[in-house]
Amino acid sequence: MKNIFSILKFTLFIVVLFAIIYPMAIFGIAQFAPNKGKGETISVNGKVVGYQKIGQKFDKSNYFWGRPSAVDYNAAGSGGSNKGPSNADYLALVQKRIDTFLIVHPYLKKGAIPSDMVTASGSGLDPNISPEGALIQVKRVATARKLSEDKVKALVETKINKPSLIGTATVNVLELNVALDALK
Structure with a gap:
């Protein structure tokens, strides 16, 4: 007791x-x-449009696309697919993403697609893509918005976040798309 x-x-x-x-x-x-x-929010005209550190789904041709998400960008269910690079289902999914990306970007070759554009992050909520991932989408976005490619490329280059000491350069997709909407 x-x-x-x-x-x-x-x-x-x-x-x-x-x-x-x-x-x-x-x-x-x-x-x-x-x-x-x-959380760090991003607002447009006083209205919160998203969070800076959480990826969102953009799938229209007039916006830059982020990384694919294994959880369909659901912040409540953050997580990866847990499938390794030798898993047949995973390889088929990546190939499907490559095929879809090439259909929408017919001017590209398969080898030109950065891996972050066809593979999901560990959390499924990565808000950033590589500068290469943004730059290969410039032609599609410029065409859809009837803007010059040079103007859209210049915007992308202003949104590249360079690492402080170590790491890689990134582009926050939500910030880029908000700035894109502000272009006249």
């Missing part, structure tokens, strides 16, 4: 610690973060 009472006290302590104290501490710390821990 003495052990049961000790175990119950310990359980109650753990519940209070991890269900009340820890979440309140994290909430308090978040109040010092940008936007009070509610």
